[in-house]
Amino acid sequence: MATLISCGPGFFAKTLGLLSSRSLSRLAPLWTSVFETFPQTWCTCVCPAVRGVSFSTSSGGPPKRPLTGYLRYAVQQRPAVAKQYPDVRIVEITKKIAQEWRLLSPEQKKPYQEAALAAREVYKEEMTIFKEQLTLAQATALKEEKRQKVARRRAIRKKRELTMLGKPKRPRSAFNIFMSEHFQEATGESMQAKMKNLLEDWSKLHTSQKEVYMQLAEDDKIRYKNEIKSWEEHMVEMGREDLIRNRKKKTKPKKSVKAKGNKTKIKVVSESEGTEMPASSPGTGKSNSRAKKAEE
Incomplete structure (x- = not known):
């Protein structure tokens, strides 16, 4: 007690x-x-x-x-x-x-x-x-909240796994490169304030000044393209095709083109000459006469 x-x-x-x-x-x-x-x-x-x-x-x-x-x-x-x-x-x-x-x-x-x-x-x-x-609405909301938590945990685990497997970092944009270079000297008490001020400074830059960062961004895209290609090949060797972003899709067979209305093309083969003759739908008189002449 x-x-x-x-x-x-x-x-x-x-x-x-x-x-x-x-x-x-x-x-x-x-x-x-x-x-x-x-x-x-x-x-x-x-x-x-x-x-x-x-x-x-x-x-x-x-x-x-x-x-x-x-x-x-x-x-x-x-x-x-x-x-x-x-x-x-x-x-x-x-x-x-x-x-x-x-x-x-x-x-x-x-x-x-x-x-x-x-x-x-x-x-x-x-x-x-x-x-x-709980009411029905509260139970539904609780279930949705639980689903979102599970999804977030899975995303975190997957991101951690990709980091451990050495997946290359995605290419940076021109503004991201500019921001990383000038973030320490940017004015502002909080991170949001610094980013806002950097965005304003970026918008004031001349086109010729932005071209330097745009070229660096293009080089970073080439870097990422080469690294992700070799990384995906390594993942295939490890048997982890599920981590590859763009897997080749199987080509689907082409669908047969349906005939419009009652007009369909019919190939009539002559028994004597072995030639093919086009004919219209069976409902017309011309098709019947052409078929009889071919048989004669």
Whole structure:
């Protein structure tokens, strides 16, 4: 009981106030099992993850996903590691914490992993309750938001993969080359202000001055064309044809030309002479007479 009080009674009071009686009856067994299973690690492992979780649609979003076992350990260890290495960047601190996590024994990792599994079950139940409160429009909007997030993650992963495979950078435009050369000396407090001022300076340049950058842009196009060709050939050798931008499309067979109206050209072959004679549609009298003469 002391662990619950130290974790913050206000949080649980606020949570219980948001839940309906039906929701409380469904969540009570899960909370009880979590308290009984992890009385020692509840404060350090579970509470940071569930603090601030939304239980109703009035908050404007679904419940937050719980932290994994490793992330719980990282959140707990980050202040101590940052204090031990005050001059180290956050990226290096994260690497040190990851190294410490890999050196932990399975028994040392167990409290964090079990707490993550327990919080995961609570999250599933909370998500079910949240979805039951949504209208059809809200559910559709939530589904579309999830689809967009997945698409963004896929695009980021693909871009990262292409970078690791050494895909050449796309050619720069004349203005981009001009901007990269003069960005440091450009006036403006923010990046947007500098770019706006550079755009104005570019528009004021004489045509002869722009030609230098336009020629550099043309050279960059040639560079990209040569590099992307060799890179795509290398990808084919690796069996990664799916990364090639312009794959050759299979030629489709030509469609037969349909005859307009009832007038169709018919080739009549004479049995005696073996000559071909054009004829009109069978519905006309001239075609019948020509066919008889050919047979005679």
